[in-house]
Amino acid sequence: GAVVSQHPSRVICKSGTSVKIECRSLDFQATTMFWYRQFPKKSLMLMATSNEGSKATYEQGVEKDKFLINHASLTLSTLTVTSAHPEDSSFYICSARTGGEDQPQHFGDGTRLSIL
Amino acid sequence: EDQVTQSPEALRLQEGESSSLNCSYTVSGLRGLFWYRQDPGKGPEFLFTLYSAGEEKEKERLKATLTKKESFLHITAPKPEDSATYLCAVRARAGGTSYGKLTFGQGTILTVHP
Numbered sequence: 001g002a003v004v005s006q007h008p009s010r011v012i013c014k015s016g017t018s019v020k021i022e023c024r025s026l027d028f029q030a031t032t033m034f035w036y037r038q039f040p041k042k043s044l045m046l047m048a049t050s051n052e053g054s055k056a057t058y059e060q061g062v063e064k065d066k067f068l069i070n071h072a073s074l075t076l077s078t079l080t081v082t083s084a085h086p087e088d089s090s091f092y093i094c095s096a097r098t099g100g101e102d103q104p105q106h107f108g109d110g111t112r113l114s115i116l
Numbered sequence: 117e118d119q120v121t122q123s124p125e126a127l128r129l130q131e132g133e134s135s136s137l138n139c140s141y142t143v144s145g146l147r148g149l150f151w152y153r154q155d156p157g158k159g160p161e162f163l164f165t166l167y168s169a170g171e172e173k174e175k176e177r178l179k180a181t182l183t184k185k186e187s188f189l190h191i192t193a194p195k196p197e198d199s200a201t202y203l204c205a206v207r208a209r210a211g212g213t214s215y216g217k218l219t220f221g222q223g224t225i226l227t228v229h230p
Contacts, residue, residue, distance in 0.1 A: 006159070034218075043203065043220040044160070093159045101207060101216060102148045102167065107159035 001027050004096050006108030014116055015086060021079045021111045023094030029074040030096035034105060035067070038091045050077055084115045118143045122204055122221035129194055129228050137189040137224045139204030149187050150218065151180050152203040160203055163189075194228045201225050 003026040011019050023033060032051050036044040050056035050071035058064050066088075068080040077096075081088055093110040097103055119142045129135055141149065148167055152160035164173040166182040173180045177198065179190040189202055205218040 002162070004159075043222050044218075046217055049216065091157075095159075101209075102165070104148075104150055104162045104165050105218060106162055107152075109159045110157070112157070 002104075002106040003027050004030075004094065004106045004108040006094050006111055008111060009109060010112045010114075012114045012116065013084065016083055017115075019081045019084055019113060021081075021092055021094070021113075023077045023079070023096070023108055025075045025096040025098075025106075028096075028098045030077075030098055031074070032097045033071055033077040034095040034097075035069060035077075035079050036093045036095065038093060038110070044093065047079075081113065084113070086115045089113055089115045118206060118208055118219040120204055120206055120219050120221035122202075122224050124224060125222065126225040127227070129191075129226070131195055131228055131230050132193045134190070134192045134194070136191070137202055137226070139187040139189070139221055140185060141187070141204075141206045141221075142185075143206045143208045143219070145209035147207045147209045149182055150205045150207070151187070151189055152205065154201045154203055154223070163202075191226070194226075196228045196230050199226055199228045 005024045007022045035047045038044050047062045048056040048058045050069050052071050052074050056069035071077040091110050094108045095105040097105045121140045123138045148165050151163040154160045164180040169184045171182050177192050181188045201223040203223045205220045
């Protein structure tokens, strides 16, 4: 149980392109979803938190207009990297949680984004 | 500010050689401490949640314990397939600056040689 599916697993695109990443909770309803970024050999950096039907809460230093998050339903959240540039290349991981704050988050398998 | 420090950064073991990973934390009221395993190029896989000092959880060769300041992940007779990065994270109770968020440690890279 508690499976989170993330798609695509890898994207390579040209600078200036916008890229959409999908995150789905397959067997549970995710009251809260999270988006992280992970640099090589570093831990996870939280980018934003979103609740279904509400606007996402972004962490300090994360550009809202650059990283658009939509949490349209209890099983789907999307992250769109707008006008991507090489410095946006990274490993993006989504996470979902159901229930209260004491419940664990379950993670997708990540998306490797490479901007040429 | 909540902080999580994991040690060692990297650990090499021979197959069957038991050991422990450490997670020291500072949090303004612990709501939960979480252990994850992450394989290269994958997202973290949930292992355990611990809520209060003295609590222990076990799963196969892994056992997690919790005190008021740290958590240990004990690995008994490890196998090569246990090789991965092990991440520790804490979530604070309401009222803290990081309420609702997981604060992760840097992880311990475990390599088990056959």
